[in-house]
Amino acid sequence: MTDPEQTLREHLARLADEVATGAPLAQRARAGRRRRLRGRLGTAAVAVLVVAGAGAVTVPRPDGSGAPPSPGGATPAARAPDGASEVRGGYRLEVWRDLGVYVPATWGWGGAPGACGVFPTRGADGHRLGEGETVPGYVGRPVAQVPRCPKPQGGRPTVPYVWLGGHVPVGTVDLGGGWVQQTRSIGGMTVTVGSPDAHLRRSILTSAAVIPTGPCSTTLASPPTADEVSTGDSSAATFVPDRMTVCAYRPTGSGYQLVYRQDLDAGAAEALVAGVDAAPPAGEFSCVDASGGEWALLHLPGEDGGSRDYVVDLSCPSITDGTGLQHLLTPEDVVPWAVDGLNAVLDGNPLIDVPGVLIGG
Amino acid sequence: MDVRVSDRLRPVATPSFDDWVAVRGASLLRFAYLLTGSQSEAEDAVQGALERALASWPRVSRTEDPETYVRRMIVNQHISLWRRWRRRVIPVVEVRGTTPDPADEVAGREVVRNLCAGLPPAQRAAVVLRFYQDMDYREIAVLLGCAESTARSHVHRALQVLRRELAKKDRDD
Numbered sequence: 001m002t003d004p005e006q007t008l009r010e011h012l013a014r015l016a017d018e019v020a021t022g023a024p025l026a027q028r029a030r031a032g033r034r035r036r037l038r039g040r041l042g043t044a045a046v047a048v049l050v051v052a053g054a055g056a057v058t059v060p061r062p063d064g065s066g067a068p069p070s071p072g073g074a075t076p077a078a079r080a081p082d083g084a085s086e087v088r089g090g091y092r093l094e095v096w097r098d099l100g101v102y103v104p105a106t107w108g109w110g111g112a113p114g115a116c117g118v119f120p121t122r123g124a125d126g127h128r129l130g131e132g133e134t135v136p137g138y139v140g141r142p143v144a145q146v147p148r149c150p151k152p153q154g155g156r157p158t159v160p161y162v163w164l165g166g167h168v169p170v171g172t173v174d175l176g177g178g179w180v181q182q183t184r185s186i187g188g189m190t191v192t193v194g195s196p197d198a199h200l201r202r203s204i205l206t207s208a209a210v211i212p213t214g215p216c217s218t219t220l221a222s223p224p225t226a227d228e229v230s231t232g233d234s235s236a237a238t239f240v241p242d243r244m245t246v247c248a249y250r251p252t253g254s255g256y257q258l259v260y261r262q263d264l265d266a267g268a269a270e271a272l273v274a275g276v277d278a279a280p281p282a283g284e285f286s287c288v289d290a291s292g293g294e295w296a297l298l299h300l301p302g303e304d305g306g307s308r309d310y311v312v313d314l315s316c317p318s319i320t321d322g323t324g325l326q327h328l329l330t331p332e333d334v335v336p337w338a339v340d341g342l343n344a345v346l347d348g349n350p351l352i353d354v355p356g357v358l359i360g361g
Numbered sequence: 362m363d364v365r366v367s368d369r370l371r372p373v374a375t376p377s378f379d380d381w382v383a384v385r386g387a388s389l390l391r392f393a394y395l396l397t398g399s400q401s402e403a404e405d406a407v408q409g410a411l412e413r414a415l416a417s418w419p420r421v422s423r424t425e426d427p428e429t430y431v432r433r434m435i436v437n438q439h440i441s442l443w444r445r446w447r448r449r450v451i452p453v454v455e456v457r458g459t460t461p462d463p464a465d466e467v468a469g470r471e472v473v474r475n476l477c478a479g480l481p482p483a484q485r486a487a488v489v490l491r492f493y494q495d496m497d498y499r500e501i502a503v504l505l506g507c508a509e510s511t512a513r514s515h516v517h518r519a520l521q522v523l524r525r526e527l528a529k530k531d532r533d534d
Contacts, residue, residue: 019390
């Protein structure tokens with residue numbers, strides 16, 4: 001009888017020779033890659049959000065329905081059966097510590113009572129607002145937007161707002177001219193909405209809830225650390241990120257607190273990995289104990305079940321990979337994650353030359 | 362600032378993506394063809410894997426064996442697609458009827474072709490890796506992401522099916 005192993009060796013080789021090998025593989029791969037990236041960038045540009053539930057936060061998605069968020073962000077009706085949050089047309093989730101609130105996706109970012117600059121400073125795409133430029137509304141956090149507090153202007157607000165964690169007493173204030181400001185306390189944190197639209201105020205306030213923080217710890221006693229979790233199937237060299245969660249921390253008297261959290265897609269994660277790969281090493285000990293300031297933890301789950309963290313010390317400035325090696329911050333390793341509202345909560349560092357992103361406030 | 366460049370980050374000469382694909386592309390296509398049994402599916406599988414490799418090329422190109430990484434992507438993609446398809450269709454693991462051909466060589470090739478077509482993708486991948494790529498079971502297990510015993514089992518079952526089919530062919534002859 002014919003030896004089956006020999007038969008396989010012989011005929012597999014002959015079968016393999018049947019295939020035509022003239023396809024322009026490299027060109028097709030590059031074209032396919034460009035298509036994927038364009039698709040992702042296009043998706044991200046339409047700032048409508050999917051909200052991830054346990055562990056994840058905001059993912060821009062096109063939707064266009066424009067419907068307000070349904071009441072009760074933490075109610076079962078607002079959650080998908082698998083625990084992941086559902087799409088809410090035209091709204092995005094904003095996070096302050098472990099407080100989550102849905103706000104219109106077209107709104108920008110700015111400050112809130114408790115720090116200098118209670119006004120919008122960034123547009124919905126994260127760009128710094130120019131002189132006279134306005135936004136449909138904004139999300140404010142008590143994080144300084146300007147180095148010196150301007151004199152209070154008084155008068156009514158000009159655009160609707162949501163303040164997260166603002167130093168505002170709970171209750172309702174009639175601002176005149178139909179404008180009303182309402183403040184609730186949730187989980188020990190305040191949520192304030194100011195608008196002449198009662199339906200909008202109610203919708204936003206009832207969407208507020210304490211949510212799981214996923215890879216972002218709400219508070220840290222010391223700066224975040226970068227971990228790399230490999231599966232049996234992967235290695236550092238073959239890591240393919242699936243997405244990225246950005247956790248932004250600012251110092252408090254006793255440690256660091258989460259001031260912003262956002263999920264970004266695989267395109268941004270891949271760009272970050274490539275950017276860090278290409279960044280010059282800063283030296284393993286060049287920035288030890290340099291920071292008392294701002295930190296970002298970038299958590300990248302991999303396609304194979306592993307994960308990789310990067311930690312950014314904005315006072316150094318450097319980005320540390322999972323092996324503990326520090327790389328210099330460059331436009332290529334900053335631009336992928338320094339997007340949207342992050343630019344309103346981290347000041348960045350003048351040593352990082354990335355115009356319009358973190359740098360220059 | 363005292364900057365110390367770590368040895369492990371010192372630049373090393375690595376092939377460009379295009380150069381590497383120019384050299385290894387044909388081999389990858391042959392491998393994918395044996396996994397999928399189709400020219401178009403083979404090209405799609407290789408392209409998908411190369412797109413992923415391109416995204417991380419600075420890292421991938423520094424690995425000891427980039428081809429293993431790309432092959433793994435091809436196998437994973439093929440198995441993943443098959444799993445989705447399996448929800449609708451459960452293939453029977455048996456050799457389908459061979460195409461009659463007077464020439465033994467062609468007949469033998471058809472037996473192997475049909476054997477591969479009837480195998481679940483993980484078994485098929487294990488057979489191709491074992492008898493086309495000449496990998497040992499440890500290497501196959503690593504690439505398939507399974508235990509070495511599972512890799513052996515995949516190959517053993519495929520050989521059982523092939524033995525039956527070859528015995529039948531010998532009887533017919």
